[in-house]
Amino acid sequence: MTKPHASIQDADAIVVGSGMGGLAAAALLARLHGKRVLVLERHWRAGGFTHTFTRPGGYRWDVGVHYVGEVGAPGMAHDAMEVATGGAVAWHRMPDPFERLVFPGLEIAFRAGRARLEEDLVCAFPDEARAIAAWFGDLRRATRHMLVMGTRALAPAPVASALELVLARSGRLARTTTGAYLARRFRDPRLRAVIAARWPDYGLPPSESVFLAHAIITSHYLEGAYYPAGTAARIAEGARSVIEDAGGAVRVRAEVERILVRDGRAKGVRLASGEELAAPVVVSDAGARATYLRLLGDDVCVPFREALRRVPPGMATVTLYLGLSCSPEVLGVRGENFWIHDDLDHEAMWRRRHGLLAGDVPLAYVSFPSLKDPDARAHTAEIVAPADMADFARWQGTAWKQRGDGYEAVKERLADALLAAVERRLPGLGSLVAYRELSTPLSTEGFTGHPGGEIYGIPLTPARLEMPFIGPRTPVRGLYLTGADTLSPGVVGAMMGGVFAVAAIAGMGTFRAIRREASVFNGAPRPNPSAPSPSSA
Numbered sequence: 001m002t003k004p005h006a007s008i009q010d011a012d013a014i015v016v017g018s019g020m021g022g023l024a025a026a027a028l029l030a031r032l033h034g035k036r037v038l039v040l041e042r043h044w045r046a047g048g049f050t051h052t053f054t055r056p057g058g059y060r061w062d063v064g065v066h067y068v069g070e071v072g073a074p075g076m077a078h079d080a081m082e083v084a085t086g087g088a089v090a091w092h093r094m095p096d097p098f099e100r101l102v103f104p105g106l107e108i109a110f111r112a113g114r115a116r117l118e119e120d121l122v123c124a125f126p127d128e129a130r131a132i133a134a135w136f137g138d139l140r141r142a143t144r145h146m147l148v149m150g151t152r153a154l155a156p157a158p159v160a161s162a163l164e165l166v167l168a169r170s171g172r173l174a175r176t177t178t179g180a181y182l183a184r185r186f187r188d189p190r191l192r193a194v195i196a197a198r199w200p201d202y203g204l205p206p207s208e209s210v211f212l213a214h215a216i217i218t219s220h221y222l223e224g225a226y227y228p229a230g231t232a233a234r235i236a237e238g239a240r241s242v243i244e245d246a247g248g249a250v251r252v253r254a255e256v257e258r259i260l261v262r263d264g265r266a267k268g269v270r271l272a273s274g275e276e277l278a279a280p281v282v283v284s285d286a287g288a289r290a291t292y293l294r295l296l297g298d299d300v301c302v303p304f305r306e307a308l309r310r311v312p313p314g315m316a317t318v319t320l321y322l323g324l325s326c327s328p329e330v331l332g333v334r335g336e337n338f339w340i341h342d343d344l345d346h347e348a349m350w351r352r353r354h355g356l357l358a359g360d361v362p363l364a365y366v367s368f369p370s371l372k373d374p375d376a377r378a379h380t381a382e383i384v385a386p387a388d389m390a391d392f393a394r395w396q397g398t399a400w401k402q403r404g405d406g407y408e409a410v411k412e413r414l415a416d417a418l419l420a421a422v423e424r425r426l427p428g429l430g431s432l433v434a435y436r437e438l439s440t441p442l443s444t445e446g447f448t449g450h451p452g453g454e455i456y457g458i459p460l461t462p463a464r465l466e467m468p469f470i471g472p473r474t475p476v477r478g479l480y481l482t483g484a485d486t487l488s489p490g491v492v493g494a495m496m497g498g499v500f501a502v503a504a505i506a507g508m509g510t511f512r513a514i515r516r517e518a519s520v521f522n523g524a525p526r527p528n529p530s531a532p533s534p535s536s537a
Contacts, residue, residue: 002501004457008036008247008248008249010036010098010164010289010450011036011037011038011248011277011278011279012029012035012036012037012279012280013026013029013035013036013037013038013194013279013280013281013282013283013505013512014037014038014040014268014277014279014280014281014282014283014363015037015038015040015283015284015285015482015529016040016046016256016259016269016282016283016285016286016291016295016488017039017040017048017284017285017286017411017449017483018039018041018042018046018048018250018285018286018485019047019049019050019448019483020048020049020050020235020484020491020495020498021100021285021482021484021486021494021495021497021498021501022039022283022285022482022483022495022498023039023046023048023049023050023084023235023236023239023240023243023250023496023498024062024080024084024239024494024498024499025223025283025480025482025497025498025501026039026240026243026248026250026283026498026504027083027084027085027086027243028073028080028083028084028240028248028498028499028502028510029505029506030078030242030243030245030248031084031086031245031517032081032083032129032486032506032510032513032514032517033502034246034494034508035246035248035334036246036247036248037243037246038248038249038251038277038279039185039243039249039250039256039258040254040269040271040277041250041251041252041253041254042253042254042255042449043252043253043255043447043448044252044253044509045252046236046240046252047232047233047235047495048064048098048234048236048285048448049063049064049065049232049233049448049455049491050062050064050065050232050233050236050491051063051236051332052231052232052233052276053235055074055079055323055435055437055517057323057378057435058318058378059323059378059380059435060231060369060376060377060378060380061231061321061369061380061382062231062232062367062369063231063319063439064232064491065227065228065231065235065368065491066224066227066337066365066369066382066384067094067098067221067225067226067372068091068225068227068228068271068336068369068492069220069223069224069225069226069492070220070492071091071226071492072091072093072224072226072440073223074391074518074522075119075459076148076259076496076499076511076514077496078518079491079496079514079515079517079518079522080495080498080514081112081235081492081495082085082328082518082521082522083121083514083517083518083521084238084239084242084495084498085234085235085239085242085465086236086239086242086245086522087238087520088234088235088237088238088241089228089229089234089235089238090228090230090234091227091229092226092227092228092229092230092372092373092374093224093225093226094224094225094226094335094336094337094372095335095336096111096224096226097109097111097112097335097336098110098111098112098224098225098336098337099112099198099221099225099338099339100336100337100338100339101194101198101339101341101429102198102338102339102340102341102342102424102425103190103193103197103341103343103344104341104342104344105341106190106193106344108120108121108194109336110221110280110321111222111337111500112223112224112225113220113222113224113228113328113353114222114223115174115222115459116138116148117131117222118133118136120410121191123190125188125190125342126153127187127188128186128187128188128191130405131185131186131187131191132191134185135143135186136213138173138185138215139215139219139233139241140213140219141173141174141209141474142173142174142214142215142216142221143215143216143219145171145173145174145212146174146212146215146216146264146487146488149465150487150496153471153472153473153500153504154472154503154504154508161310161476164526167332171465171511173211174210174211174212174215174378174465175210175211175212175462175465176210176211176352176462177206177207177208177209177211177461177462178196178199178206178209178210178211178213178214179196179205179206179207179208179209179347181197181211181214182195182206182213185492186417187261189344190344192206192303193260193341193344193346195304196214196346197341197346198217198218198221198339199346200315200363200365200386201217201374201490201491202214202217202351202456202460202488202489202490203217203314203315203454203456203459203460203462204314204315204453204460205346205347205349205350206346206347207347208459208461209460209461210460210462210464210465212465213460213488216262216488216493217366219492220490220492224288225337226368227372227373228373228446229373229374229375230373230375230377230431231369231373232491234373235491243287245507250327254269254271255271255272256270256272256286256295257269257270257272257295257474258268258295258296258297259271259282259284259291259295259296259479260276260414260439261296261297261300261476261479264281264282264301264476264477264478265280265476266476266477266478266479267280268282268497269282271532273495280415280478281478281480282479283480283481283482283505284341284478284479284480284481284514285481285482285483285498286449286481286483287450287457287458287483287484287485288308288457288469288470288481288515289308289448289450289457289458289483290449290450291307291421291452291474291481292304292308292469293305293308293309295475300476301475302475303468303475304467304468304469307467307468308467309323309467309468310376311458311459311467312459313389313451313452313454313459314452314454314455314457314458314459315386315454315455315456315459316386316387316388316389316452316453316455317384317385317386317387317441317442317444317453318356318384318385318387318414318417318418318438318439318440318441319382319383319384319438319439320382320384320414320419320436320437320438321380321382321436321437321438321439321514322380322381322382322383322429322432322433322435323378323380323433323434323435324370324371324378324379324380324433324434325379325432325433325434326379327370327371327379327457328368328370328371328379328381328426328429328432329371331426331427331428331429331432331433332432333368333371333426333497335368335370335371335372335487337365337366337367338364338422338425339364339365339366340351340363340364340365340366340421340422340424340425341362341363342361342362342363342421342424343362345533348362349363350379350386351360353385353386353387353388354388354390354391356385356387356391356414356417357391357410357413357414359413359414359416359417359420360417361385361417361418361420361421362421363385363386364383364384364385364418364421364422365383365384365385366381366382366383366384366422366426367382367384368380368381368382369381369382376462379432382418382436383418383421383428383498384419385421385423386446387440387441387453387537388441389445389452390455392440393443395407395442396442398442399446400442400443400447403442407524411438411440414438414440415436415438418438419433427433430440440453441453446522451536456484456489456490457483457484457489458470458484458485460488469485470486470499470521471500472486472497472501472503472504473504473522480501480504480505482498482499482501483497484493485497486500486501487500499511499514
């Protein structure tokens, strides 16, 4: 994924960015519609948040893929992933329970399966049994609302108008904030804290996030979670092969400076090197902000440009990558995720993200990639915490690995604080650490180009559902948007952004074509891991 692939002439489409949305759009255009697609990536490694990195000792980490739902059985998410990657990914099911939510004086495990999760929640909160059952029903209603929204984005004008009426009638639940919903539905503040605990999966605490985002993410993991054998790099490698098999290419170190527009239509791109590449279709995986505010010139009419400038930045993170001297199984870990909180108040913990640099870590997500990946050669862990680019502003404009001793000292203090926070629940983890490396929002911004280091694109507030810059179609003919700002964030959300972008380009038959093509892979033998798990070695 780091080899500088040659460009191709007379591409049918150019995709800007090789994240999950860009690779999915390119691969589906290639496999379903026979298009020769050129994918351009600014980084020296393709894959966006699906790429991995390694360090001496055999340590290997994903930068963005920690677990994925809905890929274990046929369905649109599973089928689209199979077609986009050419069936190259073997999904390894995580242990059950697959998540543990830790609060002061309270810990609850999430098991796979709606009935089992309901059973566990009712067992812990018997007085809320009725409300818990109603919550599951509300999740279903909200996610159906999302399907109608997606259909409206692709439908002809008369159908879209009719769907607007449907959305107006059904949208009250989906468009409320998560916090307002939880306050109405549940009496017990501990249960409200548990239900909302995974809000960092969609980037905003309950008071600010739209309930639709909560419903999508919760529903996404109801039947458990999976991890790609051989890390998420297999996703990018599989998609690249699909693209190249159709005569396309993935080109790295190719930063797009401008999307070229003539007579109101996209005609290609100009690279930072000055090279110009032509294509009748351009798909941007750079996000709404970068696409409309940076890649399109001021001479291009974008009616919502000023409104987009006023949208606040989304959540950023710091991540501590750990190489371990032995299996974390000695700590009683089986490969599940941990959400470790020091408070029941998610709003207070969100505000405290500004105390990170002073060593205050109210919330930490902990993942053990080597226990989830049967292909792992050495044991690893990751600790992720919400952050804000404003706290790192003094180093903006500096180069990676060249930010000075002061920055490195801050990173060391942050690493110590993150480990200390996790030791509250997993005592002894620090003694297993043989290697550690910390990334900040500066790294995210530098490698992805996402302003402020935001990881989920435009924040998932109720207002986002009405924003005209969300969706696959753009004001410029021949230019389409893919990725997290098309539908929803996350690996599958960004991939479905690619599906909807291709449907906008090639028609609604794309959905039927995905299901038809996926039948080639459903039931077929999956790739075998190339090495034993370190826990069994």
